[in-house]
Amino acid sequence: MVMAVSFERYGRLYYLDPGPHRPRVGEKVLVPTDDGPEVAECVWAPQYVTEEIGGLPECAGIATAADLDRDEQNRERRADARVIAKRLIRQHDLPMKVVGIDFVDRRADVDQLVIVYFSAPHRVDFRELVRELARGLRARIELRQVGARDEARLQGGIGPCGRDLCCATFLKDFEPVSVRMAKDQDLPLNPLKISGACGRLMCCLKYEHPLYQEFNAKAPAVGTAVETPAGDGVVVGHNVPSDTVVVRLAASGRRCACSRADVCSPRQQYEASSTTTPDAPPVVPEAVVEGPETKEQRRQRKPRLRRRLNQDEGESEQ
Numbered sequence: 001m002v003m004a005v006s007f008e009r010y011g012r013l014y015y016l017d018p019g020p021h022r023p024r025v026g027e028k029v030l031v032p033t034d035d036g037p038e039v040a041e042c043v044w045a046p047q048y049v050t051e052e053i054g055g056l057p058e059c060a061g062i063a064t065a066a067d068l069d070r071d072e073q074n075r076e077r078r079a080d081a082r083v084i085a086k087r088l089i090r091q092h093d094l095p096m097k098v099v100g101i102d103f104v105d106r107r108a109d110v111d112q113l114v115i116v117y118f119s120a121p122h123r124v125d126f127r128e129l130v131r132e133l134a135r136g137l138r139a140r141i142e143l144r145q146v147g148a149r150d151e152a153r154l155q156g157g158i159g160p161c162g163r164d165l166c167c168a169t170f171l172k173d174f175e176p177v178s179v180r181m182a183k184d185q186d187l188p189l190n191p192l193k194i195s196g197a198c199g200r201l202m203c204c205l206k207y208e209h210p211l212y213q214e215f216n217a218k219a220p221a222v223g224t225a226v227e228t229p230a231g232d233g234v235v236v237g238h239n240v241p242s243d244t245v246v247v248r249l250a251a252s253g254r255r256c257a258c259s260r261a262d263v264c265s266p267r268q269q270y271e272a273s274s275t276t277t278p279d280a281p282p283v284v285p286e287a288v289v290e291g292p293e294t295k296e297q298r299r300q301r302k303p304r305l306r307r308r309l310n311q312d313e314g315e316s317e318q
Helices: 065-092 129-137 148-155 179-184 209-218 268-276 296-318
Strands: 002-006 014-016 028-031 039-049 097-104 114-120 140-145 227-229 233-240 244-249 253-258
Touching: 014 028, 028 065, 039 065, 065 097, 065 114, 065 129, 097 148, 114 129, 114 148, 179 209, 209 296, 227 244, 233 253
Parallel strands: 114 140
Antiparallel strands: 002 014, 002 039, 028 039, 097 114, 227 233, 233 244, 244 253
16 A cells, blocks of 8 residues: 655655555654654555555654644744844855755754755855854754755745646656757747746656657658648648647648658558568569470471571572
8 A cells, every 4th residue: 555645735745655554635644754753744545556566664653742743843943943044144145045944853863953955156155154053043053055956846836837846746856858858849949938947947848858759750850742641742840749740732732730650651652561571572473484395386486497598598599
């Protein structure tokens, strides 16, 4: 069985093995982490799946009233730590931006730990800032610098599609994205239209790229003369999601959408390939074996030879 939980409302989903517990949707549960059990909300109730999934962490149980109080106190501490960190950064005039705060109080090696995630255009000397944060929060302080993509993941937001950011909901790893993917999908190379909330190329450019690669490898290129069921024409466009090719007919000049299978090759070649296999050896005509010559054939051939000999003798006498 598998269940899904989330630490934030509309946040990233984490899958767990429910074990002996059967929480309902919306119920608070304990999730094992590196820093101890943390409170999360059950988004998907435990259910059976067809595939065998192993290696999932097991749910630590249903959250009690004490766990809920501790989680609420940690949320207030994170909010206070964010306010204090922003104020000290302004006082020191550091080019830093606070992205997120984590408050850890269940590790064996530390009593209380505050982890501050920040973004900066370059390396920052924050030694004095750490000392003042430790005095203000009365806890051990760790500052971790994150990149643009991780900043968008921690902060969350809405993408150009109108949905929550992929990195903040379900995307686990950041795969490399290049401008070539946008070119293969005939997208405008305007940075404002192909960039996400983080300022980098959108991660969703990679989702459909294999489909476009397969289509471009098999479909005729733009400007290719093709034969269609409606007549001969020239390819003027592609529609990859519908697996069709836009063709301008030579007879009428109008445009029509044809399936890729109808225009990949002439119909005569398709019909020929359907009757013969490409690996079959070429057909060699059988040699005609003539039998022995009959008397009638010799009789018909001999007068011609005699007539030719008589003509040659007459010419020689003249």
